[in-house]
Amino acid sequence: AQTVTQSQPEMSVQEAETVTLSCTYDTSESDYYLFWYKQPPSRQMILVIRQEAYKQQNATENRFSVNFQKAAKSFSLKISDSQLGDAAMYFCAYRSLLSNFGNEKLTFGTGTRLTIIP
C-alpha cells in the first residue's frame, strides 16, 4: 500500500515571501499521479497542482510550482509571492495508475497548515 508523509504539521511565511511544503511518498509503482490540494477554513478541497510521474518536467501553475524528485520519492510544493488567501491546510495526495478502470482512490498525507504573516 502506498503511504504519503508530510513532516511539517505547520508552516508560516511572511506575505510576499516564498515557502516550500514537503511531501514524501512510498510506492513500488512506476506510474502514478501526485497532487497538492488546498483546504481553506471553509474545508472545501481545492486542487492546486498535479504531476504525472512519467513527466520529468516539474508542474507549474502561476505562483505554485513543484519539485518532483522521482528517485527520492519527494514532491514538494513551492508557493511564491505568498498572499493572505494562501492561508490554508495543504494536503499532498497520491493516485495509482494501475487499475484498468482508472478508478483509483487518492491517498492523502496528514497535511501542513500554512499561515501567512501580514
Next chain:
Amino acid sequence: EPEVTQTPSHQVTQMGQEVILRCVPISNHLYFYWYRQILGQKVEFLVSFYNNEISEKSEIFDDQFSVERPDGSNFTLKIRSTKLEDSAMYFCASTFEDSSLLDTQYFGPGTRLTVL
C-alpha cells in the same frame, strides 16, 4: 465552470439514526468517490463507484454504509445506524477518465455530519 455539489452542508443527527448524504457529481463524469475527514485528521477514502457498482471500498466502509446512484445524477451515501465516531466531514468527488488527459478528482464542498 461545472462543480460537484453536496447537500446538506451540515447534518446533525442522533446516534442510531439513519442519514443520507447527497452529492451531484459533474455531469459528464463517470467515477464517483466518498471520502471522510474526522476533525483535525487527514482525508480518508471510503468508497469508489463506477457503472452502478462499487469498485473499491476501504475497511471503514462496513455494512453500515451503502452508496447508490438512484437517478443518474445524484450519488448518495447512506449510514444506516450512526455512531458517535461517524462525526466527520464527508466529501464527494468525481472524475472523468480520459486517456488523453490527466484525470483529476474534483471535490464537493463537503457535508459536516455531527452525531450526538
